[in-house]
Amino acid sequence: MKRSLKDSKGMGSAPNKNGRPHAAKQSDNAQMDEMQSMLSHYSDKSQNELMQELRAAKNSGAISHNDLAEVAKKLTPMLTEEQQKRLFQVMKQLH
Numbered sequence: 416m417k418r419s420l421k422d423s424k425g426m427g428s429a430p431n432k433n434g435r436p437h438a439a440k441q442s443d444n445a446q447m448d449e450m451q452s453m454l455s456h457y458s459d460k461s462q463n464e465l466m467q468e469l470r471a472a473k474n475s476g477a478i479s480h481n482d483l484a485e486v487a488k489k490l491t492p493m494l495t496e497e498q499q500k501r502l503f504q505v506m507k508q509l510h
Contacts, residue, residue: 466508473509483509 457465472478487506491499 466505469505469509480510 483506487502494502
């Protein structure tokens with residue numbers, strides 16, 4: 416007996432033309448919207464303003480040193496040598 420996606424209620428989202436479930440695409444879109452919102456929020460801030468926000472977030476407990484270290488670990492391979500140096504300087508200032 417053949418089964419179709421129409422017959423499988425409750426089995427998750429049907430895949431889209433790329434083979435990914437529609438729910439995954441919606442989640443990706445929501446994450447992209449959130450990232451764009453954050454980018455526009457921070458894009459006009461000076462380096463000093465960004466450091467103040469990072470310090471405030473760290474001091475309030477919103478982010479921990481481990482959180483920052485994990486982000487740095489993920490970013491490092493994508494950065495130039497100069498960008499890596501700057502990232503490590505920022506990390507040192509926040510520690």
